[in-house]
Ligand SMILES: N=CN[C@@H](CCC(=O)O)C(=O)O
């Protein structure tokens with residue numbers, strides 16, 4: 001397939017490197033470009049004037065359109081049953097997120113529903129969500145368990161993710177999040193639940209190859225530092241990589257714990273001090289910001305500007321889940337990051353493409369326009385500039401999406 005007359009092709013990179021600090025503000029591009037695809041792979045690109053002889057391949061005219069690499073959403077909870085808008089209304093009326101959780105709402109509410117739902121129903125609901133985010137440009141997505149909280153229900157969730165993986169063209173990575181919340185029956189027996197997660201669930205997850213990552217909600221009131229360390233130690237034992245939900249509600253030491261243990265990423269980061277930034281600067285752990293959760297729960301937005309100005313590279317992800325971020329709309333998330341966190345459009349796009357790809361281990365195949373990578377592309381409608389994308393935040397500026405060489 002040959003795509004011709006592209007107004008501007010963005011995210012063109014010969015080399016795949018995680019972008020940090022000032023590098024994040026550059027999104028290399030080619031104006032008046034062509035792009036050649038063979039099967040599911042990008043094989044060539046350049047300026048129209050350098051397009052050599054054509055060989056009767058299928059042609060697409062992208063006149064007036066920009067093309068970008070598809071998004072890599074490195075943090076979602078896409079598999080869940082139903083929705084939680086009654087809690088949304090409670091929050092409007094003044095009940096806090098923690099209060100809702102203490103009364104058995106929140107994560108436990110979703111867990112109760114998920115335990116009762118059939119695997120087929122969960123699969124169908126998640127499949128619909130996947131189709132919805134694909135239309136908005138998502139070409140790779142990480143999905144966590146964590147609404148099961150029993151051996152059977154956690155495995156059921158992970159099998160749903162496995163099925164999605166087998167049937168979807170979007171790239172999917174699975175994460176085991178058994179340590180998401182303590183079920184009511186373990187309220188006074190945390191060690192009992194930790195043993196269940198580490199000694200019963202995790203061996204099965206590893207044995208069936210159901211997840212590549214282990215995550216935990218590392219936060220006072222959920223999994224404390226010592227409790228999270230137990231989960232990390234078990235993950236290491238089973239050869240699973242570590243991610244953490246950290247510093248959402250407090251400066252709880254989650255960032256430091258993640259860095260100390262070589263976590264791939266620490267995610268959320270609403271509560272960040274100088275020390276956390278410094279610790280991250282001296283590590284390979286990726287800070288992943290989840291602005292939808294801050295927005296939806298009316299928390300302060302993550303200090304993206306401060307972090308990037310301090311030389312850090314960040315990834316952005318939606319956190320798509322029924323409780324704190326019921327949306328997987330990356331164009332909206334990019335707009336929010338520009339408007340509320342003062343990221344430039346280039347920084348936000350890099351954070352949701354190449355840096356997101358690193359945060360979910362797909363950087364060799366996705367996240368940029370690079371020869372040999374998958375043809376995962378977003379075609380915009382005719383828009384005046386790249387900045388128009390976040391500027392016109394309520395409009396859908398996406399015309400079509402190509403995933404692995406297919407519309
Ligand atoms: N913070 C922990 N877990 C999810 C929300 C879970 C929920 O409220 O259902 C998150 O990433 O925001």
Ligand SMILES: [Zn+2]
Pocket residue numbers: 075076077245319321
């Ligand atoms: Zn999350």
